[in-house]
Amino acid sequence: MPKYNKGYETKHRIIKAAKQLFYENGLDQTKIIDICRLAGIKNSNFRYYFDSKTDLANEISADLLVKTYHHIHLHHENSSKLDSFQQNAISGMLHYSIIFSDEKNIRYYYQVLRQKSVYDYANKNVERIYKQFIKDFQLEIPLKDLPYFKAADLGMRRQLSIEYIEESYPITPFDLSEKISTFTGRIFAIHPALVSDRIAYAREFATNTDFSNISYLKDL
The missing domain is CATH 1.10.357 (Tetracycline Repressor; domain 2)
Incomplete structure (x- = not known):
């Protein structure tokens, strides 16, 4: 898979995971570590896509x-x-x-x-x-x-x-x-x-x- 497509797919997974957790738990109760876990990425990779x-x-x-x-x-x-x-x-x-x-x-x-x-x-x-x-x-x-x-x-x-x-x-x-x-x-x-x-x-x-x-x- 080309690097660009892989990056786009990873970003999409992060957004999808965040939406699911925000919906289930709210903004305040959702931690970045939870989003990363659900998205299947390392915590350190999150900052590559979002601040x-x-x-x-x-x-x-x-x-x-x-x-x-x-x-x-x-x-x-x-x-x-x-x-x-x-x-x-x-x-x-x-x-x-x-x-x-x-x-x-x-x-x-x-x-x-x-x-x-x-x-x-x-x-x-x-x-x-x-x-x-x-x-x-x-x-x-x-x-x-x-x-x-x-x-x-x-x-x-x-x-x-x-x-x-x-x-x-x-x-x-x-x-x-x-x-x-x-x-x-x-x-x-x-x-x-x-x-x-x-x-x-x-x-x-x-x-x-x-x-x-x-x-x-x-x-x-």
């Missing part, structure tokens, strides 16, 4: 994001015509519905949320989405200020998600996603009518599409 459990959390978050966006492009007949906010709103609807459909997913996600450094790191790649907001809506936001917008948006998402879990709000994941997207629009000063229109469209699309094949931690 830490935080690095793995980022990989898992990125994987779910990719899956939701892939679903949009696969099942929307005119996905190329959707602007970045529409795509992000749809992705959010799918994202929160998938996470909050399973108690063990919720436990893991809550533990990620409670560790701000882990949550921030797990969302380190979102700036490219924000840059697309700026382009699509011609926002007068200097790129040097983008980290502040990122901090505000991620902080809002984290706080609302924690409250949703801790307070057991009697709203659906779609409602939570709608609330989050509304605040994101305010943070980036996108016109409220445009935001409202895109959220309504996102809810309609998410309601009428089958995304049960998308997994978070547990393989389907």
